[in-house]
Amino acid sequence: MKAAYLGPKASFSHQAALEIFRDTPIQVEALPTFADIFEGVQSSQHQYGVVPFENSSNGSVVQLLDLLADRQMKYNDVKVCAEHYLPVHHQLLVRLSGQDAWRQSGLEEALTHVKKFYTHPQAWGQCSAFLSRNDCKHIVRQDCASTSEAARVVSENEAGTCAAIASNLAAEEYGLARLADSIEDKGDNTTRFFIVAKADITLPKSALQNGVGSSGIYKSLVSFTIDHDSPGTLADALSIFKMHHFNLTSINTRPSRLRPWHYIFFAECEQKHYQNQADAITNLISDLEHVAMSCRNLGSWEDQLEPV
Amino acid sequence: MKAAYLGPKASFSHQAALEIFRDTPIQVEALPTFADIFEGVQSSQHQYGVVPFENSSNGSVVQLLDLLADRQMKYNDVKVCAEHYLPVHHQLLVRLSGQDAWRQSGLEEALTHVKKFYTHPQAWGQCSAFLSRNDCKHIVRQDCASTSEAARVVSENEAGTCAAIASNLAAEEYGLARLADSIEDKGDNTTRFFIVAKADITLPKSALQNGVGSSGIYKSLVSFTIDHDSPGTLADALSIFKMHHFNLTSINTRPSRLRPWHYIFFAECEQKHYQNQADAITNLISDLEHVAMSCRNLGSWEDQLEPV
Missing domain, CATH: 3.40.190.10 (Periplasmic binding protein-like II)
Known part of the structure; x- marks a missing residue:
């Protein structure tokens, strides 16, 4: 497997x-x-x-x-x-060297030697507070295709003048040392x-052991398209979720690419666990088919979000 | 102005x-x-x-x-x-030269001299059929920050071995010649x-002269956030559009960044022109305020989409 x-x-x-x-x-x-x-x-x-x-x-x-x-x-x-x-935690990583004492002498000292940061473009935005520190502002930023690619590049930098923003797993994979931990803005x-x-394959019971366990809430994802020329159809389609006692939690939209300004909608919804979970979604889809041009059940699964 | x-x-x-x-x-x-x-x-x-x-x-x-x-x-x-x-039309553009006859001898001949294409990453995907031609496949692709930046780079390439994928306006701006027209997949x-x-500034009457004119349909954009812990709120919020005779045409979602998995929704809706267009949206917002945590009218405007 x-x-x-x-x-x-x-x-x-x-x-x-x-x-x-x-x-x-x-x-x-x-x-x-x-x-x-x-x-x-x-x-x-x-x-x-x-x-x-x-x-x-x-x-x-x-x-x-x-x-x-x-x-x-x-x-x-x-x-x-x-x-x-x-x-998602971001670490500031460098290649350690036995010869250069400064690489092991802490963040402030090390930053005076770093000339270039490497990471994926999304990570700059996620670490903006750290990067606007006075001792970081002068350091050049180089985009990489991924944070782990950034770690790989830095692992080949013998001079130690480059640092990567990447995960702990990337640090392990490429043998890098952490200059600073969890430098992301939002913890x-x-x-x-x-x-x-x-559809016929389920997750083994031993998977997701570090999840929240049995939440009793089931989520489902349904995609559908509608006839945009028929007023009220989108509202009608969405009201069917309520009719079937599903709580609509989010909606995403993408172009259908059938013709311009025609969309495919993704509705995510949740329901407390009933005996007949599978029936409930089948019934929902069956009613949705009357209103939508096309629709599809993209799966159901147990909620793993830690209660706040 | x-x-x-x-x-x-x-x-x-x-x-x-x-x-x-x-x-x-x-x-x-x-x-x-x-x-x-x-x-x-x-x-x-x-x-x-x-x-x-x-x-x-x-x-x-x-x-x-x-x-x-x-x-x-x-x-x-x-x-x-x-x-x-x-x-959106994409053109294949090169710098012309009086000395090299091949640059003016048509696409097939010119492509044998081109070593590198420049454009914005989105344009590769939009021109995939053209780029998979046998005489294009071997040509290296270089990402640029914009299609006009691609045109600028190519305008400095005296050897003429670089070509940009960019607009007619970029061709004019940088004095480039078209090797191929409208190379995008979807016309x-x-x-x-x-x-x-x-809010108090309207468009001058002489603007949008090449639009469709008076369609009689008004579109509005409304943003709102909801309490995700209260089941059915999203469906309730969306049903208010129907109650006020607005046809919901699209929905977009972005993280609210107040806390994880809390969203801000953007609902676009349309209505045939009534005498009281401004009142209609004010009344909608006023009812939406009872259901939503926050909501905002982001403006109304006349539909400019060519009828199909």
């Missing part, structure tokens, strides 16, 4: 996959794109896929929405079967991951 | 601004960021701002949604006062722009 995550190695998706499958015999494997992961699951090369769905500060990941939209009907059987919340910055699988 | 558009010069926003204000005495001026444009309008340095809201293939522009969310309440008076649709690829202004 194999689970694919969005690579490269030491990415936040990798960290999520390790947490999810820690207590299972399932092997985790990096794939380069979202599409590779969906193809891997659809073709049963991989039983599971781990993909980021949204970040608490940056919002939805449109690349994932576009794959879930499945405009070419290539991933008919791929559904969401679980979710996982990963707190509650969190990414929500989806675990996708074919 | 001045209108700010999202720069650099020769960007698609520049083209939109020129079209919108062509028959007016209003001067158009490039500003580097969305925030600069909102600040310019809020401070009355600029009477109007021209900003992309969504593209028919790529969807919403989240940077604009984040400014309309106005989480720090810095742009209280900035509202949408009009929309403009701009067809109907269109970007919708918003014109923002302070």
